[in-house]
Amino acid sequence: MIFAPAEAVGPGKTSRTATVNRLQDALSTKPALASAAQIHAFPMPDFKVGTLDALVVLSDDVAKADAAHWAAAVKVADNLRTLLGDGASDGRWEAYLQVDGLAIDEAVCAFRWNAAKYRVDGSLREILNSIQSEVASVDTLVKTKMQQYAQIKGRLQAIQRKQTGNLAVKALDDLVRKDMFVLGSEYLSTVLVAVPTAMEKEWYATYETLAPMVVPRSSVEVAQDDEYRLFTVTLFSRVIDEFAAKAREKKFLVRDFVWDEQALAAAKREAAEVAVTEKETWTTLVRLCKTNFGTLYSAALHTTALRAHIEAVLRYGVPPDFQAMMLAYPPAQDAKVGELLNTTYASLAKGPAVVVEENMQHLLGGEDYSPVVQFPVSVISR
Secondary structure, eight states: EEEEEEEEEEETTTHHHHHHHHHHHHHHHHHHHHHHHHOOOOOOOBBBBOOOHHHHHHHHHHHHHHHHHHHHHHHHHHHHHHHGGGGGTTTHHHHEEEEEEEHHHHHHHHHOOOOTTTTTSBBBBHHHHHHHHHHHHHHHHHHHHHHHHHHHHHHHHHHHHTSSSTTTSSTTTOOOOGGGSSSOSSSEEEEEEEEEEHHHHHHHHHGGSSTTTTTTTTOOOEEOOSEEEEEEEEEEGGGHHHHHHHHTTOOOOEEOOOOHHHHHHHHHHHHHHHHHHHHHHHHHHHHHHHHHHHHHHHHHHHHHHHHHHHHHHHHHHHHSEEEEEEEEEEEGGGHHHHHHHHTGGGGGOOOSSSSSTTTTHHHHGGGGSSSSSOOOOOOOOO
């Protein structure tokens, strides 16, 4: 985004169209650059300028807001990329990044100040406050919804993790049946034991002696995977702890599992409900991020335009008479574009029209001072 003073076309006369033509003519002398760059002029409203002191203070505040607003827009774009997951690589992510129904590059080139949304009959401070208020509201909303989704996603992942892994760690709900257990006995219980596959023979040879009161020949294999075999074994309830300790010494793992039909049914219902909730929340959040990305990106564009306007007034003086332009070009051409602007507007480098305090040079760009007011606009790409 570039703001350059209107060209003098006669005594006491200036032309903003001539300013655009000047840059266009300079660009045409660089065929390689001209073929890759585009100039899009846009009008700025007649803001209430205010005092110089107020502008100097506001210039610092709007610079901070500019950075914060672009960061908020980028964050929502990153949220969308995260939500889409693998879908972000098939073009859906870019398709979702729209501003008022336009792709980002189209929205930038078609930028116009939205006076209906950001009224210009107030002060520049009031306009900035209005944009900041909108960004803060949207940013908080998206953050809250993302946090809620993260909690739901975490619950679902915890449930899903229980369904993965080997027999030493995974949930056993779908591997066992009611008839595998001794139920309703005051004295006997059935436990499940994960045994390393290579130690199957040792299990059969020793499980009856790991503790007293183990029911002989009660062990039955109920499942297996590449690493473990899962066995049932029946024993007196009061020796379960002793049996588990002795089994652990031999690298046999007694699983923490008790047959409870109500609890198992409740767990399955919870898993199904959480999966449905996660999907619904994801769908809503994608829609929310898609909509609010456009809102935040537009707010960031307006903040940059406001920032450029304020600096242009500080640099070129009042009454404001300068042309706003979007200069779109590939990032690889940064150095050439900078050289072109410095050459084209070299006459402006003699000094700002308004002489202010010594720190104004820093406010106007410091070591990166350019003869024209220019600020980058993010197009948010991979």
